[in-house]
């Protein structure tokens with residue numbers, strides 16, 4: 001266990017549906033702290049770069065379209081074991097497989113429109129935080 005920072009994104013579906021405050025309450029109730037928060041709209045190029053690891057997947061283009069379809073909230077989150085803890089709070093990628101009381105169980109509508117993103121490793125957390133927040 002160690003103190004970690006991770007990247008959280010509230011995706012266009014959840015922003016559009018007005019779930020930002022409810023999602024952030026779930027994050028804070030898990031003991032995590034939201035250090036930085038900003039609303040942005042990704043360009044097509046930024047979405048493609050952010051999800052480059054998925055460029056060979058059949059859903060890549062659709063995913064990039066979705067992520068540019070409206071504003072998103074990008075957040076820097078901190079806490080003990082934050083990377084794993086936040087992923088637990090998010091729930092499984094596919095909301096049909098997500099545990100009760102997870103963000104995706106409550107707010108995701110499909111495997112693609114699944115409300116939130118969270119970094120999945122220390123290396124990716126650093127890379128992804130650097131993508132949106134300079135000088136971390």
Ligand code: GDP
Pocket residue numbers: 059062063092093111112113114116117118120
């Ligand atoms: P995550 O770490 O739980 O977000 O999942 P992944 O890294 O595997 O996938 C990144 C994002 O791509 C997911 O959060 C979804 O928005 C989307 N995605 C993943 N799998 C699928 C799929 O099978 N179909 C579609 N349309 N989108 C997917």
